[in-house]
Amino acid sequence: MRIFKKKKINVPNFWEAYAAQFESMQPQSIEEIRFVVLDTETTGFDYEKDRILSIGALVLQNNAIAVHEVLEVYLDQYYYHAENVTIHGILKEDKKQRISELEALQLLLAFLGNSVLVAHHAAFDVRMINEALKRYGLPKLRNKVLDTGVLYKRTLIRSPLLERKEQYTLDELADKYDISKRDRHTALGDAYITALAFIKITMKLRKKRKVTLKWLLS
Amino acid sequence: MKNIISERVADFLKRFPPFNELHPKDLDRLSAEIVILYKEKDQQVFQENEAPHEQFYVVHKGAVILQKERQSTIVDLCDEGDIFGLRPLMANEHYKMDAVAYEDCILYAIPIAAFKPLAQSYQEVGDFLIESFASNTRNPYAKNHRGSLHGEGASPEQEEVNPVLFDLQPIAYSKKIVSCSPDTDIKTIAQKMTKKKVGAMLILQNKLPMGIITDKDLRNKIATGKFPITSKAIDIMSSPVITYPRQMTIAQAQMAMMKSNISHLCLTQDGTPNSEAVGILSKHDLMLELGNNPAVLMKAIKRTRKIKKIKTIRVRITELLKRYLAQNIPLTLTSKIITELNDACIKQVIKLSLKKMTTAPPVRFAWLAMGSQGRSEQLLHTDQDNAIIFEDVPKEQLSKAKSYFLALAKEVNKGLKEIGYAYCPAEMMASNPHWCLSVSEWKNKVSHWIGNPGPDEVLLSSIFFDYNRSYGDAELVKALTEHILHDTQKYPIFFLHLAKGALQSPSPTGFFRQFLVEADGAHKDFFDVKRRALMPLVDAARVLTLSHQIKSVNNTAERFEKLAELEPKQRELFLSCSYAIKALLKFRTKQGLLHNDSGRFIALDTLNKAEKVKLKRTFKTIKELQELIRVRFQVSNLLG
Structure with a gap:
């Protein structure tokens, strides 16, 4: 019974504002669509136990990225895995200004709006965010999601000479497309690398066929 | 607002003028205003006679070509760190040329509204701009021409754009001067010139050019024994140095060298030997500027x-x-x-x-x-x-x-x-x-291909067997080649499969002798000259020469010429094959240049009647050649 009650509690205003944006018609041509490219850094890979440490996101529209239109937040997490420190360089005690998880979610939803979300191995980031939303009794994200890991595989030629892998890491994509890996393992840095990879992938696919959002999502 | 991306933008910009003059705080602020643009090869950034954008551009990655009158004259190629499209914004006029991505590019679009105040508050930035507008180059390091950007509208320097006459273009000279003092010994000078790969050394005293030593001086004065090797620079240098002002046009430089019959010009601050040397211009630089020879x-x-x-x-x-x-x-x-x-x-x-x-x-x-x-x-x-x-x-x-x-x-x-x-x-x-x-791993690999010629192995062999050494040890390559020839001799069945592969390309023409074009994909209705015409010839030449135990000739046209020599009976066919491949390659190259791509796909409607006839004639040759292969290697015996 408690579960039902929980669902009925008032969702905060910011969620309503976010959800309302999905009522209206959204642009369909690739040039007009507002893509939000996102990456999260987390304490680990366990959806229940682990927490988001930072979120980086930027807006990509018509192959342009406005440097000031980005989201870069660091979260104050009580739960913390020391062994992850070396990977992400996020120290619990460092001087970055931190905000609460709820505040971060609020900022994220405002930033996302009804955009199409793009991430590398997106299922992971989306699930982490959804788990965080759940902790505050909020429903899941409603955005359409594209995964550069999956889309990249569509660019590969079908040839018996090419060995295909199940998964391609962001590092592999960066190498393939000559993208600098300097800010690898910071959320916004990874989001930027993902954005460039996404552009190159769509460019490549467009040379082969007509690319629509529907096809990308399929 | 500073963030990781804006920091990277700033890191990049501060390496290039005029951004290197900015205070870090101003640069950070400017960097946060930037829009990062991705342009695909051949995509336009702006167009001749278009109204100016709100922003100008810096190339972060890739290159952008500036051209006038629809590609007929390339004015400039902008590379990493180069600025373009700024002048029209400052002067409030329309773009004077097209800017097109020469390859896939990342550009930084800098809003003029954020940049203009900086150009006014930093003397150095203003100077840089006036300088570059006046000299029509992208990156002049000059200090005269002091002017003002503060005025309303354009200053005279900005207004005047000469039609770009090549000979009147300012010359690019080498700013890295290789120099030494008058008492340096000759051996040191020769070593330094060799190391820096230059043909002339400037002799400086208090930064002022005192003399010059060129390759010719070393030959005429030292090698002839006129002066001992123990001489000092001052003994053999040509002095006084013939100096010129920095801003020379190509035509002026040419005249100067002809007039004095010298191969190196010393450029100084004010053009006299009494001011600091700023660069050296060699005949080589000039040649480079003049022509692509x-x-x-x-x-x-x-x-x-x-x-x-x-x-x-x-x-x-x-x-x-x-x-x-x-x-x-x-x-x-x-x-x-x-x-x-x-x-x-x-x-x-x-x-x-x-x-x-x-x-x-x-x-x-x-x-x-x-x-x-x-x-x-x-x-x-x-x-x-x-x-x-x-x-x-x-x-x-x-x-x-x-x-x-x-x-x-x-x-x-x-x-x-x-x-x-x-x-x-x-x-x-x-x-x-x-x-x-x-070497052994390669030998095992090719032996495997030759011994088990499935479709993948044949495809791999056909790509690999045309190898050619571009660098390194010739012996290693020779060992592999001998191994291949030995193995193919052992397994003649391999040729059969290679020959079968050579016959698999789709036909260039249909039943009514019309061109067959691609049915779908990005190249719908284009003629695939590579797959339908070039590959059959290339593949056939490979299997024929290999069966003759020849690996030293790789070029398809040359392979056919060699075959004509080896088989006088088929001489005519092979020679026409050699002709066909050359004609096809030329077609492909011309198409490629036209579209700045590999030229593989030909738009048939761009060809005239004569060209089409020429193309079709090559198809006839291909058919005859394929018939020869079919009979010689008895491909029909092979299942499938």
Whole structure:
């Protein structure tokens, strides 16, 4: 019974504002669509136990990225895995200004709006965010999601000479497309690398066929 | 608002003028206002006569071409860190040229509203701009022409744009002066000149040019014994130095050299020997500026220290190729010259990559070009197909040696990409562990292909067997070649499969002798000249020469000529094959230049009647050749 009650509690205003944006018609041509490219850094890979440490996101529209239109937040997490420190360089005690998880979610939803979300191995980031939303009794994200890991595989030629892998890491994509890996393992840095990879992938696919959002999502 | 991306933008900008003059705080603020744009090759940034945008551009990655009158004159090629499209914004006028992405680019669009206040508050920035507008160059380091950007509207310097007459372009001179003091001994001078690869050394005293020593002086005065090797610079230098002001046009420089019969001009601050030397202009620089002649380009390639510089030279190679084709110079000659130059570029990339490695190669190795490059049929930028072969090492050292060569290959592949060779979509590149092997590993691999010729093995062989050494040890390559010839002799069935592969290309014409075009995809209604016409000839030539135990000839046209020599009975057919492949390559190259791509797909409606007839004539030859292969190797006996 408690579960039902929980669902009925008032969702905060910011969620309503976010959800309302999905009522209206959204642009369909690739040039007009507002893509939000996102990456999260987390304490680990366990959806229940682990927490988001930072979120980086930027807006990509018509192959342009406005440097000031980005989201870069660091979260104050009580739960913390020391062994992850070396990977992400996020120290619990460092001087970055931190905000609460709820505040971060609020900022994220405002930033996302009804955009199409793009991430590398997106299922992971989306699930982490959804788990965080759940902790505050909020429903899941409603955005359409594209995964550069999956889309990249569509660019590969079908040839018996090419060995295909199940998964391609962001590092592999960066190498393939000559993208600098300097800010690898910071959320916004990874989001930027993902954005460039996404552009190159769509460019490549467009040379082969007509690319629509529907096809990308399929 | 500062963030990781804006920090990276600032890191990049501060390496280039005028942004290097800005205070970090101002640069941070400016960087946060920037929009990062991605432009695909051939995409337009702005157009001649278009109203100015709200922003100007800096090239972050890639290159942008500025051109006038629809490609007819290339005014400039903007490279990493170069600014373009600023002048019209400052002067409030329309763009005077087109800006088009020469390759895939990342550009930084800087809003003029954020930049203008900086141009006004920083004297250095303002000067830089006025300077570059006045001299019409992108990056002048000059201090005179002090002016003001504060005025409303344009100042006179900005208003006047001369039609860009080539001879009147300001000249690019070398700003890195190689110099020494008057009491330096000759040996040191000669060593320094050799090391810096220059033909002249400036003798400076208190930064003022006192004399000059050129290669000619060393020959005429030292080598002849007129002066002992123990002489000092002051003894043999030519003095006084003939000096000129920095802002010379190409025409002026040419005149100056002719007038005084000298090969080097010293440029000084005010043009007299009484001011600081700022640069040296050699005949070589001038030649480079003047023309794309093969010898000059070759020298320029060998002198490069950075891979990025090779890219600009390759643009000139393409210009040269265009000229040759326009002048109808025989394709054999054209392709020889262009291949030589492309080869030199590749060699230089390998050399520079080797320098980047912390240690020398553990054993001998060779870099192989495969596919069209191996056949010297690559006139345009296409994909890279390459491999490494290295000397056999004891088993326990194999993985170490391999990882060294893989690391080297990664550098080279990256460098080649930088100068315009795209990565191979099937990853047939030396940085792929399958294509970076020791001599014995290669031998095992090709033996496997030859002994078990399934469709994949035949395809791999047909790509690999056209290999050609672009760099490194010839002995290793020879050993592999001998092995291949020996093995193919042992398994004649291999030729059958290779021949079958050669007959598999789709037919170029249909039942009514009409061209068959692609039915769908991005190249719908285009004629695929590679798959339908070039490949059948290439594949046939390969299997025929291999069956004659010849591996030294790789070029398809030459292979046919060799075959004509070996088989007098078929002489006529082979000669017409040789002619056909040359004609087709020329078609492809012309189409490629027209569209700045590989030229593989031809738009039939751009061809005139005569060209179409010519194309069709080659198809007849292909049919006859395929018939010969079918009979000779008895392909029909093969199942399927």
